[in-house]
Amino acid sequence: MLAKSRENLRLACDRLSIHPDVFEELKWPRETLSATLLIRMDDGSRRAFKSWRCRYNDRRGPTKGGVRFHSNVSLDEIETLAFWMTFKCAVANLPFGGAKGGVCVDTKKLSASELERVSRAYIEAFAPFVGPDRDILAPDMYTNGIVIAWMSDEYSSISGQASPSALTGKPLAFGGTHGRLDATARGGYYALRHLEASLSLDPDNATVAIQGFGNVGYHCAKLLHADGYRIIAISDSGGGVYDSSGLDPLAVMQHKHETGSVRGAKGHGKTKAISNAELLTIECDVLVPAALEQQITLENCEEISAKIILEMANGPVSHEADSKLSAKGHVIVPDILANSGGVTVSHLEWVQNRSGFYWDQSHVRDHLKKTMETETQAIWALHNEMAIPMRDAAYIHGLRRIAESVEARGTSAYFEDV
Numbered sequence: 001m002l003a004k005s006r007e008n009l010r011l012a013c014d015r016l017s018i019h020p021d022v023f024e025e026l027k028w029p030r031e032t033l034s035a036t037l038l039i040r041m042d043d044g045s046r047r048a049f050k051s052w053r054c055r056y057n058d059r060r061g062p063t064k065g066g067v068r069f070h071s072n073v074s075l076d077e078i079e080t081l082a083f084w085m086t087f088k089c090a091v092a093n094l095p096f097g098g099a100k101g102g103v104c105v106d107t108k109k110l111s112a113s114e115l116e117r118v119s120r121a122y123i124e125a126f127a128p129f130v131g132p133d134r135d136i137l138a139p140d141m142y143t144n145g146i147v148i149a150w151m152s153d154e155y156s157s158i159s160g161q162a163s164p165s166a167l168t169g170k171p172l173a174f175g176g177t178h179g180r181l182d183a184t185a186r187g188g189y190y191a192l193r194h195l196e197a198s199l200s201l202d203p204d205n206a207t208v209a210i211q212g213f214g215n216v217g218y219h220c221a222k223l224l225h226a227d228g229y230r231i232i233a234i235s236d237s238g239g240g241v242y243d244s245s246g247l248d249p250l251a252v253m254q255h256k257h258e259t260g261s262v263r264g265a266k267g268h269g270k271t272k273a274i275s276n277a278e279l280l281t282i283e284c285d286v287l288v289p290a291a292l293e294q295q296i297t298l299e300n301c302e303e304i305s306a307k308i309i310l311e312m313a314n315g316p317v318s319h320e321a322d323s324k325l326s327a328k329g330h331v332i333v334p335d336i337l338a339n340s341g342g343v344t345v346s347h348l349e350w351v352q353n354r355s356g357f358y359w360d361q362s363h364v365r366d367h368l369k370k371t372m373e374t375e376t377q378a379i380w381a382l383h384n385e386m387a388i389p390m391r392d393a394a395y396i397h398g399l400r401r402i403a404e405s406v407e408a409r410g411t412s413a414y415f416e417d418v
């Protein structure tokens, strides 16, 4: 995946006439560490879990990115996610480079105490890599505030002092910030709402399909539903539900709490079960992938009907499918912009931890809204001026900032402006 993603960098370098040194620097991660976590299970047996932490590039500041717990996590996935984080942090204009980590584990097969041991072991393994001025961790798929609290507690024990700013996404009572829980979804929501007029989207007449019903998918559904968008399809790892009359995200979540899946939840009309593959091709105005990478590929991209794809997941559209869809006039609001709200509020958490002064929710939300609107507008303008897809515009927007930080270190001019 990293090789394919690098194509976006190559294109942005070419368009900006960036000095080849910049491409060379961003071609590979700065450093990736791997570790095997040896965990004592509740039944007394011992199990080994592969894990990684990648710090991709730190030109703009300490590296920042989440930790994913998933059975398919691989080195290539983590390095690609860290590459995307590098651009995402630049797009959001944060003083961070990009990083990502992961453990190859199915959290659904662990007890709470096993999950705690995995979380603490992860920090123990990578502690020398971590730190408020070095590498700052956060949640991603199948990690949440509790996992981050265990990790933060472990990090403080290892470092021998309270070190809240080494991890973000912490519970409020443990140095977290207001607004981080739904920040990723809210950021995408602000971006979409900012583009409504340009995309001729009328919330009262627009339909939405959402793949993934965890932190990002659920909050996205809730925010869009509250504004009048009709959510007609929702899925999770167990499959999905479709109802052309609309679904109430709160009721669907209630059903998921009771049964473990969104399958079988009831909407306002004739609700039917659908697969994840079907959800992607459903006729709707806005498709919101909010689960895993590579969901829309050459195999199914011809069947995508949604004119707007809001990439709340990281990398849900393959490189090849992206070109095809863009050529056909689909507007893809790219991940490095659409889901940058999470890391934007993580930055605020880091700032608050470091200053010891804490903000209220409205302050955090105002900042997030302003950031999302500013960067969305800049990318939208570039997309129009250069007649290029929004993803290419976002990479150019981020690359300009990364290249500037390279240049600021005294190297001769790295790029000629477009």
Ligand SMILES: NC(=O)C1=CN([C@@H]2O[C@H](COP(=O)(O)OP(=O)(O)OC[C@H]3O[C@@H](n4cnc5c(N)ncnc54)[C@H](OP(=O)(O)O)[C@@H]3O)[C@@H](O)[C@H]2O)C=CC1
Pocket (backbone or CB within 6 Å): 139, 140, 141, 142, 143, 184, 211, 212, 213, 214, 215, 216, 217, 235, 236, 237, 238, 260, 261, 276, 290, 291, 292, 293, 312, 313, 314, 339, 340, 342, 343
């Ligand atoms: N959390 C954050 O702050 C950020 C997250 N992201 C990205 O957003 C995406 C979702 O993350 P997040 O919501 O935090 O993760 P969660 O772990 O909270 O939720 C993941 C959701 O995806 C579902 N899912 C898993 N596999 C599949 C599948 N094959 N098909 C459909 N649905 C599936 C899960 O289903 P089930 O409930 O059945 O397990 C769950 O509902 C990821 O790509 C992540 O990298 C990006 C930026 C920040």
Ligand SMILES: O=C(O)CCC(=O)C(=O)O
Pocket (backbone or CB within 6 Å): 064, 065, 066, 067, 085, 088, 136, 137, 138, 139, 140, 168, 169, 314, 339, 340, 342, 343, 344, 346
């Ligand atoms: O909040 C953060 O620091 C990172 C979130 C993340 O992992 C992501 O944006 O993909």
